[in-house]
Amino acid sequence: MFQVNQHYLELDESYLFSTIARKVEQFSTSHPGADIIRLGIGDVTLPLSPAVISALHRSVDEMGEKEHFRGYGPEQGYAFLREAIAETDFKNRGIDISPSEIFVSDGSKSDTGNIGDILGERNVVAITDPVYPVYLDTTLMRIGKTDKIRLLRCSEENGFLPEVPAVRADVVYLCYPNNPTGTVMSREQLKRWVDWALENESLILFDAAYEAFIRDESIPHSIYEIEGAKRCAIEFRSFSKSAGFTGLRCSYTVVPHELKVVTADGSKVSLHYLWNRRQSTKFNGTPYIIQRAAEAVYTAQGQQEMQQMIDSYMQNAALIRQGLSESGYTFFGGEHSPYIWLKCPDGLDSWQFFDRLLERCHIVGTPGIGFGAAGEGYFRLTAFNSAERTAEAIGRIAQLSSTR
Amino acid sequence: MFQVNQHYLELDESYLFSTIARKVEQFSTSHPGADIIRLGIGDVTLPLSPAVISALHRSVDEMGEKEHFRGYGPEQGYAFLREAIAETDFKNRGIDISPSEIFVSDGSKSDTGNIGDILGERNVVAITDPVYPVYLDTTLMRIGKTDKIRLLRCSEENGFLPEVPAVRADVVYLCYPNNPTGTVMSREQLKRWVDWALENESLILFDAAYEAFIRDESIPHSIYEIEGAKRCAIEFRSFSKSAGFTGLRCSYTVVPHELKVVTADGSKVSLHYLWNRRQSTKFNGTPYIIQRAAEAVYTAQGQQEMQQMIDSYMQNAALIRQGLSESGYTFFGGEHSPYIWLKCPDGLDSWQFFDRLLERCHIVGTPGIGFGAAGEGYFRLTAFNSAERTAEAIGRIAQLSSTR
Numbered sequence: 001m002f003q004v005n006q007h008y009l010e011l012d013e014s015y016l017f018s019t020i021a022r023k024v025e026q027f028s029t030s031h032p033g034a035d036i037i038r039l040g041i042g043d044v045t046l047p048l049s050p051a052v053i054s055a056l057h058r059s060v061d062e063m064g065e066k067e068h069f070r071g072y073g074p075e076q077g078y079a080f081l082r083e084a085i086a087e088t089d090f091k092n093r094g095i096d097i098s099p100s101e102i103f104v105s106d107g108s109k110s111d112t113g114n115i116g117d118i119l120g121e122r123n124v125v126a127i128t129d130p131v132y133p134v135y136l137d138t139t140l141m142r143i144g145k146t147d148k149i150r151l152l153r154c155s156e157e158n159g160f161l162p163e164v165p166a167v168r169a170d171v172v173y174l175c176y177p178n179n180p181t182g183t184v185m186s187r188e189q190l191k192r193w194v195d196w197a198l199e200n201e202s203l204i205l206f207d208a209a210y211e212a213f214i215r216d217e218s219i220p221h222s223i224y225e226i227e228g229a230k231r232c233a234i235e236f237r238s239f240s241k242s243a244g245f246t247g248l249r250c251s252y253t254v255v256p257h258e259l260k261v262v263t264a265d266g267s268k269v270s271l272h273y274l275w276n277r278r279q280s281t282k283f284n285g286t287p288y289i290i291q292r293a294a295e296a297v298y299t300a301q302g303q304q305e306m307q308q309m310i311d312s313y314m315q316n317a318a319l320i321r322q323g324l325s326e327s328g329y330t331f332f333g334g335e336h337s338p339y340i341w342l343k344c345p346d347g348l349d350s351w352q353f354f355d356r357l358l359e360r361c362h363i364v365g366t367p368g369i370g371f372g373a374a375g376e377g378y379f380r381l382t383a384f385n386s387a388e389r390t391a392e393a394i395g396r397i398a399q400l401s402s403t404r
Numbered sequence: 405m406f407q408v409n410q411h412y413l414e415l416d417e418s419y420l421f422s423t424i425a426r427k428v429e430q431f432s433t434s435h436p437g438a439d440i441i442r443l444g445i446g447d448v449t450l451p452l453s454p455a456v457i458s459a460l461h462r463s464v465d466e467m468g469e470k471e472h473f474r475g476y477g478p479e480q481g482y483a484f485l486r487e488a489i490a491e492t493d494f495k496n497r498g499i500d501i502s503p504s505e506i507f508v509s510d511g512s513k514s515d516t517g518n519i520g521d522i523l524g525e526r527n528v529v530a531i532t533d534p535v536y537p538v539y540l541d542t543t544l545m546r547i548g549k550t551d552k553i554r555l556l557r558c559s560e561e562n563g564f565l566p567e568v569p570a571v572r573a574d575v576v577y578l579c580y581p582n583n584p585t586g587t588v589m590s591r592e593q594l595k596r597w598v599d600w601a602l603e604n605e606s607l608i609l610f611d612a613a614y615e616a617f618i619r620d621e622s623i624p625h626s627i628y629e630i631e632g633a634k635r636c637a638i639e640f641r642s643f644s645k646s647a648g649f650t651g652l653r654c655s656y657t658v659v660p661h662e663l664k665v666v667t668a669d670g671s672k673v674s675l676h677y678l679w680n681r682r683q684s685t686k687f688n689g690t691p692y693i694i695q696r697a698a699e700a701v702y703t704a705q706g707q708q709e710m711q712q713m714i715d716s717y718m719q720n721a722a723l724i725r726q727g728l729s730e731s732g733y734t735f736f737g738g739e740h741s742p743y744i745w746l747k748c749p750d751g752l753d754s755w756q757f758f759d760r761l762l763e764r765c766h767i768v769g770t771p772g773i774g775f776g777a778a779g780e781g782y783f784r785l786t787a788f789n790s791a792e793r794t795a796e797a798i799g800r801i802a803q804l805s806s807t808r
Binding site: 001002003004005006008009011043044045046047048050052053056057060061063064065066068069070071072073106107109110113114117118119120121122123133134137138141170171200201202203244246247248249261262263264269271274277278281282283284285286287288289290 | 405406407408409410412413415447448449450451452454456457460461464465467468469470472473474475476477510511513514517518521522523524525526527537538541542545574575604605606607648650651652653665666667668673675678681682685686687688689690691692693694
């Protein structure tokens with residue numbers, strides 16, 4: 001009789017978004033006139049920019065013409081895109097990453113989920129709490145519930161920035177600017193992690209999906225801004241939030257050639273070789289037209305349009321910050337991130353505050369407990385709604401505070 | 405110190421296509437005037453059909469408009485596509501598969517590669533030889549070189565159709581119409597496999613990526629045409645070869661609700677639940693515009709255009725079959741498949757025949773040995789070049805035979 005991966009059976013069911021959906025539906029049914037504002041989901045709302053739309057139309061036309069049609073592309077991505085990425089995201093920032101170190105894919109969720117394929121099962125894996133659930137769930141799928149998974153508690157006391165572990169950790173997932181807390185790591189803080197990883201021969205899996213929202217140039221956009229990171233870190237980047245590609249699906253992962261590990265027999269193996277083997281065996285590349293769309297993001301027009309989009313979301317974030325501040329909330333993030341992480345007032349837990357916000361303000365957010373036990377008592381708001389609706393939401397929250 | 409997946413280090417490097425490329429390049433350099441015809445690669449050459457191109461342009465426009473923009477879609481695929489698939493590919497053929505049993509993805513290479521995520525490590529896995537290398541390599545990546553991998557030898561004697569194994573096999577990969585041999589399984593032969601799997605509580609992973617090339621309606625397009633298959637089989641389907649989507653990336657996998665397995669604690673678990681958990685955790689869905697393109701394949705115009713494309717490739721296959729027959733070759737496939745699997749003449753091995761065909765005819769094909777040890781002495785030609793070039797190639801092969 002065939003058997004399944006038993007680790008899947010140990011996974012907790014993720015009820016977060018289904019519970020939210022059910023609660024909102026129940027509320028809508030019992031309050032048919034309620035004008036509900038959604039500040040919960042981490043999805044963009046602005047349409048794709050004109051440069052991206054033009055590139056899509058042009059490449060679609062090519063795919064309909066015999067002389068320009070493209071079938072299978074390179075599993076690692078087309079050179080035109082990998083070169084544009086290396087130039088704009090790295091070289092122009094003084095970072096030496098070559099196009100051959102870049103693997104284009106269909107999403108950071110895929111890549112942060114699949115990266116475990118090339119890792120051994122005996123690693124001790126450190127994961128922050130609260131956390132983007134994909135790191136934890138995919139690790140559990142791979143190695144099961146075990147004491148080899150260590151949670152790095154993030155709290156108000158440490159500003160939601162974990163200290164390097166005092167105990168053994170072979171692999172650590174870090175995401176900065178952070179989802180869900182919206183916090184960022186300074187160059188010094190990130191350097192402590194790189195130094196620790198080099199010292200301990202540990203691997204950092206660095207998710208920089210939100211780097212485009214950084215407003216202060218002293219904060220690193222890439223872990224490779226830190227000396228030595230190419231010998232200890234893999235970086236994940238995405239077009240989802242920066243250029244609004246959540247429905248278009250394109251991202252990339254950087255695996256530097258210098259990143260090597262000693263194997264059981266004492267020889268050195270490059271992680272670039274392993275990830276390339278994984279991708280060329282289990283993946284057939286990102287659609288050509290999507291790669292042309294991503295390339296368009298790097299044109300002068302594309303960069304300007306992307307910046308306008310981000311500015312627009314960040315104006316919403318500023319509105320939320322100002323409103324929460326005036327209403328006396330304690331909160332984090334929203335300065336270099338589309339996420340604002342607030343402390344639930346009046347000693348409420350995450351779900352109690354969710355209910356209060358829904359019932360009294362008709363606003364939907366995300367309970368912090370959904371991102372891990374350390375998220376209890378916190379709540380995530382996002383800056384992805386329109387300016388008008390965000391302002392309206394903040395007005396309602398102010399009124400709630402004045403009447404409580 | 406962190407560790408990598410040691411199984412990756414045991415994998416043989418795949419030199420097949422790089423060796424072919426190098427040999428062709430060397431030949432071109434030393435024979436600058438040679439007009440080389442490529443019948444090696446399994447990639448389509450005809451451009452996307454007008455129905456598909458129109459659907460792409462329409463949906464690209466939607467993505468540029470605030471009121472129609474779509475961000476994250478369902479990880480399992482949009483209902484509009486899953487419903488069109490269920491209707492056309494299953495219901496219209498009298499097969500009862502519901503849209504909820506269909507998971508849309510970015511390629512059968514991804515799905516046949518990733519399906520191992522939900523399987524246990526103690527399964528005995530049976531794989532045909534010769535084989536599409538993804539099944540073998542991804543199994544090796546997961547469980548390593550072990551006696552739990554059993555090769556089912558396919559040869560001229562059994563018409564390249566393996567018999568059900570007499571020894572234990574918990575999971576078996578089958579691909580019909582077959583890549584690389586081009587052979588098909590009759591309803592009776594496939595029924596023997598389904599009956600065997602039900603009897604032994606084994607799982608069949610059925611790759612039907614080439615079903616659209618079947619010309620004889622008595623040959624099953626889907627394993628679910630066989631009674632009981634919904635309790636023992638997962639089926640993989642692709643738009644790559646049928647509608648020319650190799651550069652567009654869309655496929656789907658069917659996991660029936662009835663497919664269940666008894667777990668260690670004696671309870672039953674559904675593979676649909678496990679695959680859904682895998683896909684919703686490690687995948688963020690296929691791009692909206694690509695799903696609209698796939699939907700267009702199911703319109704009356706789309707179906708007609710797809711049929712024309714397939715007819716055109718199958719005319720090439722018929723040309724190749726006729727030419728090989730007249731030249732006295734022994735060969736298989738090409739009747740319900742774009743692949744023709746020929747026996748190398750004059751006792752040549754696969755690479756010797758590759759060299760002869762390249763040097764004397766300026767034709768590139770694929771050595772059978774590249775698909776496994778049992779492929780030695782065989783050679784794969786594909787029907788994906790143009791009619792004119794295919795006819796030219798066949799003329800050259802005829803001349804080679806007459807002068808040998």
